[in-house]
Amino acid sequence: MSKPIHNGAPTIFVVDDDPAVLKSLGRLLRSAGLNVETCNSPQDFLDRHDPAASGCLVLDVAMPGLNGMEVQRALAAIGDERPIVFLTGHGDIPTSVEAMKRGAVDFLTKPVNAEDLLKAIRSAIATDSVRRRERDEVEEIKQRLATLTPREREVLAYVVSGRLNKQIAGELGTAEKTIKVHRARVMEKLKVQSVAELVRLAERLGIRPA
Amino acid sequence: MSWVTVTCSMTASVCATLAAMHLLVWFKQRDEWANLFFVLSAVAAAVLAGVELAAMRAETAAQYGVLLRWGHLPSAVLAISIIWFVRLFLQAGRTWLGWVATGTRMLALILNFLLTPNLSFREITGLQQVHWWGGEIVSVPVGLTNPWTIIGQLSQLLLLIFCIDAAIAGWQRGDRRKSLIVGGSAVLFLSVSMLLTIVIVWGGIHIPFSFSFSYLGMIVAMGYELTRDVVVSAQLSRKLKTSEAELRDSEERLLLAAEAASAGLWGLDPKTGRLWTTPKLLEMLGYAPEFNLDLESFLKGVHPEDRDRLRKTIEQAMRSQAETRVEFRSVLPNGQVRWFALRGRSRLASNGESGNLMGVSVDITERKLAEEALWGERALTDAIFDSVPGMLYLYTAQGRLLRWNRQHESMTGYTTEELAHTELKDLFEGEDLATVTAAWKRAFAGQRITIEVNVKARGGATIPCLLTGVRLEFKGQPHLVGIGFDLTEYRKAEQEVMRQRNELAHLSRVTMLGELSGSIAHELNQPLTAILSNAQAAQRFLAHGDVDLEELGAILADIVEEDKRAGEIIRGLRLMLKKSDAQRQTINLNDMVQEVLTLVRSDLLNQIVSAHTELMPSLPAVKGNRVQLQQVLLNLVLNACDAMRGNPTTDRRFYIRTEMSGSEAVTLSVRDRGKGIPSDKFEQVFQPFFSTKQDGLGLGLAVCRSIITAHGGKLWAANSPERGAIFSFTLPIAS
Numbered sequence: 001m002s003k004p005i006h007n008g009a010p011t012i013f014v015v016d017d018d019p020a021v022l023k024s025l026g027r028l029l030r031s032a033g034l035n036v037e038t039c040n041s042p043q044d045f046l047d048r049h050d051p052a053a054s055g056c057l058v059l060d061v062a063m064p065g066l067n068g069m070e071v072q073r074a075l076a077a078i079g080d081e082r083p084i085v086f087l088t089g090h091g092d093i094p095t096s097v098e099a100m101k102r103g104a105v106d107f108l109t110k111p112v113n114a115e116d117l118l119k120a121i122r123s124a125i126a127t128d129s130v131r132r133r134e135r136d137e138v139e140e141i142k143q144r145l146a147t148l149t150p151r152e153r154e155v156l157a158y159v160v161s162g163r164l165n166k167q168i169a170g171e172l173g174t175a176e177k178t179i180k181v182h183r184a185r186v187m188e189k190l191k192v193q194s195v196a197e198l199v200r201l202a203e204r205l206g207i208r209p210a
Numbered sequence: 211m212s213w214v215t216v217t218c219s220m221t222a223s224v225c226a227t228l229a230a231m232h233l234l235v236w237f238k239q240r241d242e243w244a245n246l247f248f249v250l251s252a253v254a255a256a257v258l259a260g261v262e263l264a265a266m267r268a269e270t271a272a273q274y275g276v277l278l279r280w281g282h283l284p285s286a287v288l289a290i291s292i293i294w295f296v297r298l299f300l301q302a303g304r305t306w307l308g309w310v311a312t313g314t315r316m317l318a319l320i321l322n323f324l325l326t327p328n329l330s331f332r333e334i335t336g337l338q339q340v341h342w343w344g345g346e347i348v349s350v351p352v353g354l355t356n357p358w359t360i361i362g363q364l365s366q367l368l369l370l371i372f373c374i375d376a377a378i379a380g381w382q383r384g385d386r387r388k389s390l391i392v393g394g395s396a397v398l399f400l401s402v403s404m405l406l407t408i409v410i411v412w413g414g415i416h417i418p419f420s421f422s423f424s425y426l427g428m429i430v431a432m433g434y435e436l437t438r439d440v441v442v443s444a445q446l447s448r449k450l451k452t453s454e455a456e457l458r459d460s461e462e463r464l465l466l467a468a469e470a471a472s473a474g475l476w477g478l479d480p481k482t483g484r485l486w487t488t489p490k491l492l493e494m495l496g497y498a499p500e501f502n503l504d505l506e507s508f509l510k511g512v513h514p515e516d517r518d519r520l521r522k523t524i525e526q527a528m529r530s531q532a533e534t535r536v537e538f539r540s541v542l543p544n545g546q547v548r549w550f551a552l553r554g555r556s557r558l559a560s561n562g563e564s565g566n567l568m569g570v571s572v573d574i575t576e577r578k579l580a581e582e583a584l585w586g587e588r589a590l591t592d593a594i595f596d597s598v599p600g601m602l603y604l605y606t607a608q609g610r611l612l613r614w615n616r617q618h619e620s621m622t623g624y625t626t627e628e629l630a631h632t633e634l635k636d637l638f639e640g641e642d643l644a645t646v647t648a649a650w651k652r653a654f655a656g657q658r659i660t661i662e663v664n665v666k667a668r669g670g671a672t673i674p675c676l677l678t679g680v681r682l683e684f685k686g687q688p689h690l691v692g693i694g695f696d697l698t699e700y701r702k703a704e705q706e707v708m709r710q711r712n713e714l715a716h717l718s719r720v721t722m723l724g725e726l727s728g729s730i731a732h733e734l735n736q737p738l739t740a741i742l743s744n745a746q747a748a749q750r751f752l753a754h755g756d757v758d759l760e761e762l763g764a765i766l767a768d769i770v771e772e773d774k775r776a777g778e779i780i781r782g783l784r785l786m787l788k789k790s791d792a793q794r795q796t797i798n799l800n801d802m803v804q805e806v807l808t809l810v811r812s813d814l815l816n817q818i819v820s821a822h823t824e825l826m827p828s829l830p831a832v833k834g835n836r837v838q839l840q841q842v843l844l845n846l847v848l849n850a851c852d853a854m855r856g857n858p859t860t861d862r863r864f865y866i867r868t869e870m871s872g873s874e875a876v877t878l879s880v881r882d883r884g885k886g887i888p889s890d891k892f893e894q895v896f897q898p899f900f901s902t903k904q905d906g907l908g909l910g911l912a913v914c915r916s917i918i919t920a921h922g923g924k925l926w927a928a929n930s931p932e933r934g935a936i937f938s939f940t941l942p943i944a945s
Contacts, residue, residue, distance in 0.1 A: 018736045020772050024743035027765065031750035062732065062815040087739075089732030089812055110732075111739035114746035 010055035010125045015039045015071070016087070017063045021110075025058065025117075032118050042066040042074075051080045054132055056105065056124035058117070061088040061095065069095065072102055081131060083124035087112060141201055144190050152189070155182040159195065160202040161209030214346045218263035221426045225256035228433040235440055244298035248436055251291035255429050257284035259422035266348040266418045271334040274351050275327025281419065282322040282329055282362075288425060289315045289369050292396060295432065296376050300392060302383060303376030311368035318362040325358060330411050332356040340416050350416040359411055363404070370400045388435060395431035399424040468570065478505060478567040480528045480556075494550070494573050496542035513539035513547060520552075528556050528567050537574065549578040601675075601694035607654065607687065609634045621696055623668035637666055646677075653679040653690050662697065674701055711916045716789050718913040719841045722848065723786055729813035734779050737772035744769045782809065785837050794833050796944050799868050799878050800825045802836070806843045807866075810851075818859040819851045824867040829876055833944040834921045842914045842925070846880040846937045849910065853884025853935060864934075871940045875923070879938035886929040895927055914939075 012034050016022040019040060026038045035055070039045035042063060049057075057075075061068040068086055075082060083105045088095070096107040105127060106120035148156065158168040165183065169176040192198045202209075229252035236245040261281040268274040293308045322329035334353035342348045377393020380386075402424040409415045465488060468475050474491020478484070485508055489499040495511060497503065505524070512520050516538040527534035533555045539547050554569025595602050595615035601622070604613040611632045619626060622637070638646045642663040649659040659679045664672040679692035723730065748765045751757060782805065807814075807821050814821060832839075843866075850864040864882040871877040887895060894900050898912040911925075918925040923941040930936050 018740070020740040020768065020775075021736055021743070024740040024747065024768065024772075027761075028743040028747040028750070031747040031754075062812050064815060064820065067815070067818075089735045090728050110735040111742040114743065114750070 009035045010128065011035045011037055011053045012055050012058060012121060012125075013037045013039060013045055013049055013082075014058045015042055015045045015063070015068075016060040017041055018060075021060075028114055028117070029058075029121070032114075032121075034121065042068075042071045045071070046074065049080075049082075051078070051082070054125075054128055056083045056085060056121060056128055058085045058087060058121065061086055061099075069099065072099065072104065076102065083127045083131075085117070085120045085124055138204060141190070141205055145205060145207075147189050148186060152182050152186045155179060156186050156190075156198070156202065157207060157209060159183060159186070160199045160207065212346045214266060214342065214348060215263060218259045218266075218422065221422050222256040222259040222263075224426060225252045225259065225422075225429055228429060229253045229256065232433070232436060244295055245436065247291045247295035247298060248432060251288050251295055252429050252433070254284040254288035254291060255422055255425045258288060258425065262419050262422050268337060268349045271336050271351065271353070272327070274337055274349060275331065275334045278330060278334075278351070278419070279322060279328035282319055285421065286315050286319040289365065292400075292428075293369060293372055296373055296392060296396060299432075299436065300376050300380040300385065300389060302379035302385075302389070303372055307368065307372045307375060311365060311372050314361065314365035314368050318365050321358050321361055325356060328356070329362050330356055330359050330407075338416055340418075342418060348418045350418050352416070355411050363407065366400065366404045366407070370397060370404065373397050373400060391435050392432055395428045399428035472573060474571045476554075476569060476571060478524070478528075478554075480565075480567060491571055494548075494571070495540060496544060496546070511540050511542070513541055515539070524554075524567070527554055531556055531558060534569070537578075548573055548575040550574060598693055600696065603690075603692060603694070604682070604684070605634075605690040607689065609650075612689065618694075621667070621673065621694075622665060628668070638663060639666055649677075649679060650690065653692075654681050654688060656681055659692075665694065674698055708920070711913075711920060712789075715838055715841060715913050715917055718845075718910055719786055719837070722841070722844060722910070723783070725848070726810065726813055726844075729810055729816070730779070730783060732812035733809065734776055737776040737779070740772040741769050741776070744772070779808075782840075786840065788837065794835055796831045797834055797836055797839060798829065798831050799839075799876060799941075800829050802840055802843060803866050803868065803878075806840055806847060809844065810847055813848075814851065817851050817855070818862055819854060820863040821847070822863055822865045824865060826869045826876075829868050830870070830943040832876060832921075832941040834941065835917075838917045839921070839941075842917055842939065843878070843880070845910045845914050849937070850880050850882035850884070850935075853882045856885075857883060875940045875942050877938055877940045879936050881930050881936045882934040883932075884934045886933065886935045887927055889929070892927045896925070 012029050014022060014025045014029065014036060015038075016025065017040060022038045022040055026036045029036045037048070039048060042059075043065060045057070057071075059068045059071055066074070068084075068088075072084055075084075081103070084099075084103070085105050086096070086099050086107045087110055088107065089110050099107050105124040108116060108120060145153075154172065155168060158171065163171070165179040166176045169179045172179070187193070187198060190198065190201060192201060229249045232245045232252070233249045236242055236249060239245070258281060261277055261284060265274055265277040265281065268277055290312050293311055297303045297305065297308050318329060325332075327334055331351060332354040334351045336352045337349040338352050339347050340350050373393055373396040377389045377397060380389030380393060383389075403421045406417075406419075406421060406424070410417060410419060465475070467473075468488060469490050472490070472494075474494050475488045476491055477486040479486075483505040485503045485505055487495075487503055492499055492501050492503065495503075495508070509517055509521055520536060520538045523534060523536045533553065535551070535553050537549060537551050539549055541547050550571050551574045552569060552571045554567050556567045557565040592615075595613070596617070598615055598617065601618040602613075602615040603611060603618060606612050611629055614629055618624075619629060622629075624632065634646060634650070635643060642665075645661055645663050649661045653659045659677075661677050663675060663677060665675045665677075667673055674697040675694045676697055677692060677694045679690050682689045682691040684691075744765045748762055751762065803823055803825060807823075810821075847864070847866075851862075854862040854864070861883055864880060867877075867879050867881070869877055896911050896915045900912075915925045918939045918941070921941055923939055925937070925939040928936045928938070
């Protein structure tokens, strides 16, 4: 079910209802060697964008139909965590605070300086790339976790809670030796070398200690 | 009988006959003293003839002396009578000379009777019988000449001088015939008799005293003249009788005419003050027909206010011969007051003094009352005219000012005299005159006219005026009547109102733009953003060295385009913020709608309001102040947005519609989807300081209405049948 995520450079979506602004922004980003997609309305963007494609979104706040904030909410609703750089004609503080709370990378005021914009976009791309890599790793670990038998998952929960083999055997009513075998199989299946590594992985997967 | 006897007798009888005749005349006309003197002279001449005849027949010297002595008596009477006859008949001669001659003759007569034998001779020594005239033998005295006879000669000379003087005076006066015959004969015959006396008394030439012959000629000549006078006066008397009859006739006719004309005739004797009047006049004055009126009692009846004036006029009239006219009031015995007109003239009496004052009087009460009524009417219309708070004028069709009121004079500065000769071209010039002339024609064609023009005042100043005019039939002729108002103050007030309106509009505009500043800044940011991004993109392309010239050209073109766009926004903003732009220009409302929507675009986005337009294609343009009309529309749009603040974001939209309204106006309306306006507040919303917003000044709509009204349009509010309010305005299309 995983999609190819690194099949090319990240794409920068730019959404602005002002054609001249849209055109100039597209031009600027292209001059920085970025891969740009311009959309003249939020709807256009929502229709066209591919959540799997990496990159970020440069979004104008004030637009007819859906405004920038609404687009942000709409993306969140479908789980698209694409980083957003907001552009606004007049940056009012409540709006920018809300946008930042909702995870916006930056909130820039028009007319925006090229360096500032590119810096924000690079940061957004980096964020996106980290986020995507993490998500990929979690996916892989989950796949590994899926290979564990229910007994092994029980043993895993006890191990990450810091119990000794003897204690676990006592709890499960089995032999210490058996537990030792399970433990080795869990570590092998999850591709970890140490208990500490196992604990960190379990944390990422959200497995609660028993 | 001898010739001498016959001649003397004839002389005497002729003289006696003439004397008798004129004595008779004198008896009939006692005041004709000339006749009496003639009678005396003729009698004297007759007696003298007798005495002379007796003397010629005298037989002794003594007898001759006595006769000669008595002969001086008729001779003196004759001489004195002639003096006074000439004086009275010719109405000439110096009276004092007459008296001197008379006195001298009297002295000579007295001396004659004191001296013996007589004045002529000291002593008659004897008589000489001489053959005379027709072989007759007559007695002629011989003796010593009395030196005192010189007195007699002197009196004769004085008599002669008196006659010559009288004749000359009479001649010079013009009575030539009379003077020539009477004076001439007197002078001729007196000269002859004097010569005779000198010859007989001093010369010793022996001829008898025969003065009577010479006197006869004179008496006959005088008698002829006198008789002629009598005859002439008889003729005149006959004529007089006829003319008296005619006079009576004409008098009667005059009276009749006077009666018919209700005129009373009168005559005034200045000496007695007696007043003769026709019965009609007495009747008019309220007296009984036989009332005996005199000047004083007449004046008593005159109105006290007129009495002294009338008395003076009458006194003056009696002194001069000029015709007098006077009007006065009389208080009739029954208390009624009536007006009379009096005309009269004094006639010169024969003695050169002022004679009777005669004239005619007419009752003019009716005329006076009518006149007073007329004056009353005139005074009333004048008062009405003057009560008009502006110029009032009545022109003839020829353009002459016939009547006007006082304000006309005070406004234009022209005097009554000047206005009486004023024509249209004196009051207007140039374009104004053309306007007035055109309006003049329309007014006479029956239209009611109202025009605004400048009136030329005295001294060249011009006054802006509102003039009205309407055709008026007056005395059967078409006239133009109208009034004019001075618009100077009105214009000033108008300008002041305009200034204040502009000021207020500006204030309101600035306030509104303040509210819109965020939106405007955003609008300005868009092109600036595009410009900056384009420019920086270009910089980067250049820095990388991969210069695509085509791309660079496109970038620069975009930069120019966006810069222009920013410029436009700033220009519009500056216009809106500018204080007073009274210029009117041709405006397409559809374009204006787009301009305003651009201005509020980002505000609408912020408030999540959508604008919809229903613009009529090829809408006729209007004329107006672009900024102020934009302000109105902007105001209506912002009001629409405010009205929908409580609406869900999906139902915040307004509609701007343009359309024709009739054939001469366009309408623009803004319909929102707010709560609408309570129906009793449709007008109140246009009141200044009426506001539904917490932070509103309440001036917006009031200013809008004043702007639209100043553009000759109308702005009103209504509710939409579906939902919300509709604000509409109409503007007349540009001609």
